Amino acid sequence: MARTALPGRLTWQLARVVELVDETARSKSIVLELPDWPGHSAGQHVDVRLTAEDGYQAQRSYSIASSPEDEHLVLTVERLEDGEVSPYLVDELRTGDEVELRGPIGGYFAWEASLGGPLLLIAGGSGIVPFRSMLRHWAAGERDTMARLVYSSRAIGEVIYREELMRLATEDGVELHITLTREWPDDWQGHRGRVGRTLLEEVAWPPAAHPLIYACGPSGFVEAVAEALVAAGHEPGRIRTERFGPTGT
């Protein structure tokens, strides 16, 4: 596991909401203006803190969706029905509101050109968010490594960044594979079913190509994908994972 140090102290700051973008019925992108953003690496996250009138506070982590080159910091948040912070961010937050946040946090689940590739990104559901940052960063650079995205979603209506991903594929050369696991349109040309050994053999580079692999999504999704990759012969040290949500075990 290679490492790079990330010095400095993370102080809370107030970010102002300048725009809200509906991504899907359950997710929104929050475009933020910060007085003093130190910059970030593609793939990092932030902590968001909310405060109720009686002083009660709740904190959660959210992946950064914007690339280091972007003017504004963008978070994309999916509403968890039994959640505490995400329903507020998706349903209640308005343009002009302020939210407290600090970051950037993390640094292992991050990509920059010096890490090379070929870059294989595997997303389940809202696990796509840090990959938007990575792919925008990749597209803004020299593109001297290939980039491929495998994105698993329950249905076409739940695909976040659909138009932007199509643009990244057609204009920037990202190799895009979307698989739908629960329902698909009659004329669906993409993949169907979960990301497992069979689909990976079809769409992933072979282990001999030494891809640098990132997998992000619900815990069970990431566990299954990482197991399938290792079983197929990919080097565990080239597989970086980020998980969220319950496991049931």
Added chain:
Amino acid sequence: MSPISRGFTGRRRPVADPGRVPPGQYVTDDFPVLSAGPTPHTPLDEWSFTINGAVEGPVSWRWEEFIALPAETITVDIHCVTKWSKLDTSWRGVSVDTLLADVETEADYLTASSDGGYTTNLALEDATDGRAWVAYEYGGEPLHPEHGGPARLLVPHLYFWKSAKWVRGLTLTPDDEPGFWETYGYHNRGDPWLEQRYQGD
């Protein structure tokens, strides 16, 4: 002072004893999994646990030897830096005091190393005196690989990234050497009651 988030009330779950929940944490009944890479699956007949570094002579146990060591059952609250806390978790394992009983050292720190390359650092005083274990059972069952099995470090008074999964050894060191997440900007000690999440907290 944090400004009020307009319209935020929170969905507070009643907690029997709020005094057990550190600042910024929420209680979950679930047991989330976090890891930087794939889950290793080291067969027990290839597993060993080693104490080395600044010691008179390294010691090592094979799996059968390790589980034959005097074990303890521990019920503790655990706190993850990603904000969840889980109360009354029950573990069985060997205390680090037992592992260090016959080890001669002048070291003040240690680095725990795991299958998969993960490391984390601890002051020896955070790992001894009944404050740390190498646990191989959770809830009366063998520890599940996703949760760090066959064996993980258990240091419940610090954020849970210090409780290295898939732990295979402790290297005693005279100086404090930051581990994996500690190098990526996480706090060097990680006391949840002081909310030491990140560098400088």
